[in-house]
Amino acid sequence: MPIKLSKRTVDALAAAPLPSIGYDTELKGFGVRLGAGGSLSWFIEYRPGAGGRRVAKKRFYFGSREFTPEQARQTAKELLAAVALGGDPMKDRIRERQSLTFSEFAERYLAEEAQVKLKPGTIANYRIAIRKHAVPDLGRIKLDKISNADLARLHTKIGKTSTVNANRTMECISSIFRYAATCNIVPVGHNPTKGLRAFRENRRERFLSSEELGRLGEAIREAETVGIPYEIDGSKPSAKHAPKPENRRIQIDVYTAAAFRLLILTGARLREILHLKWDYVDFQRGLLLLPDSKTGRKAIVLNAPALALLQKIERAWQYVIASSDPDRPKADLNRPWRTISKRADLAGVRIHDLRHTHASVGAAAGLSLPIIGKLLGHTQASTTQRYAHLASDPLKEASEKIGLSLSAQMGDTPTPEKVEAKR
Known part of the structure; x- marks a missing residue:
């Protein structure tokens, strides 16, 4: 018989032969079950979906003795209200147990x-x-x-x-x-990243000057011939086993040196050069025909120095930049680059900056941004736009002429010939 569930009535149920069930008189569908071992569980009974007598009842258990009857009744109200809106606590629990972290x-x-x-x-x-x-x-x-x-x-x-x-x-x-x-793991459209604003990213642009390119070329030549000298920490125990000072030199192989030169001459990405196979090199048309790259299929134009460099490289295995394993390309060039860039006094310069340098030279030579973008394989014009300030801009020339003319008339600026000579 239904009773008002309270501490007194629940204790009375516990004194009766177990197991036993009591239903609340105040909230329909709310009840308590006391097991033979003295366990206590609150529950609700409901008909999911549209309801009706043709729909089988479900019993959903929640909480135990840590819930007072008043707390259990409030929780039951919330659960039954969700059922009235079309929810199904039992199905939600099963889904949660099955869901992945x-x-x-x-x-x-x-x-x-x-x-x-x-x-x-x-x-x-x-x-x-x-x-x-x-x-x-x-x-x-x-x-x-x-x-x-x-x-x-x-x-x-x-x-x-x-x-x-x-x-x-x-x-x-x-x-x-x-x-x-x-995969029906979360509802369609559920993506908690929506609405998050990305941080503003300041693109790092570093272009090597003519003087820096000269030092880089000299360092590469030194590394592939006599080797670059290095120093050791004499205070370390291993120092006594180090080579004699005249033998402390780091050398790179011809393939590593060729990789650095190709990166500069072609403006290609690092992986495009390290994963380059001889099958991709079209000497007749002067192209590197890459079947895949960051932007998909791609053709890289080979200028005369790059073409001559490729013709000098000895074909060891399938990869142009051969590694110790004939079936695998070189993993990276980080260690030799640290040695060479330090020797050339190029602190903070990354390997990827060689690609930027290739583009900057083209922009300074007056090549249009679309042409530079094509050479680098950019799919978005906005990507090439970063080199716009390096280009020979007609607006700059116009502003220069106006400024020099006005300042000359005021009598406080050198003549255009002297400005050009100073440059």
């Missing part, structure tokens, strides 16, 4: 989606973003429980050390949620 689904995304649709470099960057930035904060949270506020905090946290890494991590997480929606 962020860490679990991120691995699934990399294996099923990223591996098929993204380039190896992007996949590698995504793995770093997931492992280093996302998993420590989100790894154990169920995917459908991650909120916009969670990601806003993570974005800000990463942004304190690197705004670029913060933005790339959010892009990765956004892709994970888009795939989760297609």
Whole structure:
């Protein structure tokens, strides 16, 4: 018989033969169950969906003795109100138990989606973003429980050390949620990265001057011939086993030297040169025909110095820049670059800055930005726009003429001939 569930009536039920069930008189569908071992569980009974007698009842248990009857009744009211709006607490609980954590689904995304649709470099960057930035904060949270506020905090946290890494991590997480929606793990359109504003990124532009290019060329020649001298820390125990001072030199092989020269002469990306195969080189037409690159299929025009350099390289294996393994390209050029750039006094210069230098020389020579973009393989005109300030701009020339004329009439500026000579 229904009773008003209170501490007294629940205690009375516990004194009766167990198990026993009591229903509340004040809230229809709310009840309590006392097990034979003395356990207590509150529950609601409801008919999901549109309801009606043809729909079987479900019993949803929640809470135990830590809930007072008043707290249990309030929770039951909220659950029954959700049912009235079309909810189903039992189904929600099953879905939550079956749902994956962020860490679990991120691995699934990399294996099923990223591996098929993204380039190896992007996949590698995504793995770093997931492992280093996302998993420590989100790894154990169920995917459908991650909120916009969670990601806003993570974005800000990463942004304190690197705004670029913060933005790339959010892009990765956004892709994970888009795939989760297609797998019915989260509702379609559910993506907590929406509304997060990316940090402003200041693009780093570094172009080598003629003097710096001269020092770089000299350092490469020294490294591939006699080697670049290096110093050791005499205070370390291993110093006594170091080579004699006259033998302390770092040499690079001809392929590494050729790689640096090709990067400068072609403006190609690092991976485009390291993964270059002899099959991609068209000597007759003077082209590198890359079947795949960051921007897809691509043809790189070979100028005379680049073509001559390729003709001198000995064909060891399938890769132009041969490594110790005939079936694998060189992994990177970081160690030799550190040695060469230090010798050439190019502190802070990256390998990618050689590509920028290639473009800057073209802009300064008066080549149009669309032509430079074509040479570099840019798919967006805005990408090439960064070199606009280096170009021979008619507006600059016009402003120069007006300014010199006005200042000359005022009698306080050198003549245009002297300005040009000073330059």
